[in-house]
Amino acid sequence: MRLIIISGLSGSGKSVALNTLEDTGFDCIDNLPVDLLGAFGRHITELGEDAANQRYAVGIDARNQPEALARFPSILDGLRELGIHCEIVFLDADDQTLLTRFSETRRRHPLSDRDTSLSEAIQRERLLLEPLHERADLTVDTTRTTVHQLRDLVRERMVRAPFELSLSFESFGYKHGLPPDADFVFDARCLPNPHWEPELRQLTGRDEPVQAYLDQQPAIAEYFEQVRTFLANWIPSFQRENRSYLTVAIGCTGGQHRSVYLAERLGExxxxxxxxxSIRHRELV
Structure with missing residues (x-):
């Protein structure tokens, strides 16, 4: 059986992720107290064959007591000893994005009160959830992700068979920062840049003229082949370790041309x- 634990910062999209899993056939529980997680695990294992192929998802957040959240790692180990395939998905976003989302929706942060500002509540929440973040199999940064994109990401990466490795290729621009969810990062800034061709500047690596230009560059072909070989050699090792998620990020300066082209080629x-x-282009909207 399979259990996905959804956690993360308030305003990062936890409810969207949990609702999406429910729509795809998962049995879902939101805001489960951490101390009841072990009892829930024992219950579903006692169902025997009736639950062997079932898929469950629970939401755990900072509304739990701090002492309970600190006990999460040992509770998780207990679930895995029961033979439950557990995956932890942690949703995050930068502070300014979270502040903006709460301002736009006028929702109250669960940890804020008359003596605690919204900014302080976000920082406190980060500290409280660190035991879950440290054990996360997948961290999803939703800073630049719309609700529709998050739903698609959940369907692409989480709705799959147990023990099947979810592989994702993501392009990004270094000038906007490294993606925090990447397992491997490849730097494509050394490659010929279509940005300096005036007729290609406003296009992206998904457009045929840019692809044709990069197809003609020997350095691009060599780079692609070396990255492809590296991944082909090492992905099986991650699978043998029962790894649930693997994210490969390719970056160039702006995240528009070279990284997009390479992520598309590698993904295909x-x-x-x-x-x-899954193929994602962080800087393309």
Whole structure:
């Protein structure tokens, strides 16, 4: 059986993720007290064959007592000893984005009160949830992600068979910072840049003229082949360790041309070999 634990900062999209899983057939519980997680795990294992192929998801957040959140790692170990395939997905966003989202929705942060500002509540929440963040199998940064994009990401990465590795390729621009959820980061800034071709500047790596330009560059072909070989050699090792998620990020200066082109090519190559693959372009809206 499979259990996904959804956690993260208030305003980062936890409810969207949990609702999406419910829509795809997961049995979901929101705001489960951490101390009841072990009892829930024992209950579903006692169901035997009736639950063997079931999929469950629970939401755990900072509304729990701090002492209970600190006990989470040992509770998680107990669940895995029961034979439950547990995955922790942690949703995050930068502080300014969270502040803006609460301001726009006029919702109250669960940890804020007359003596605690919204900014202080966010920082306190980060500290409280650190035991879950440290054990996360997948961290999703929703700073630049819309609700629709988050729903698609959940469907692409989480709705799959247990023990099947979820592989994702993500392009990004270094001038906007590194993606916090990346397992491997490849730097493509050394490659020929279509930005300096006036007719290609406003296009992206998904457009045929840019692809044709990069297809003609020997350095691009060599770079692609070396990254492809590296991943082909090492992905099986992650699978043997029962890894649930693997995110490969490719960056260039602005995240518009080279990184997009390479993420698309790598994603399509491994999709043909492995089946469903997620491809995301962080800087393209």
């Amino acid at each position: 190559h491994f999709r043909a070999e492995r089946g469903p693959i």
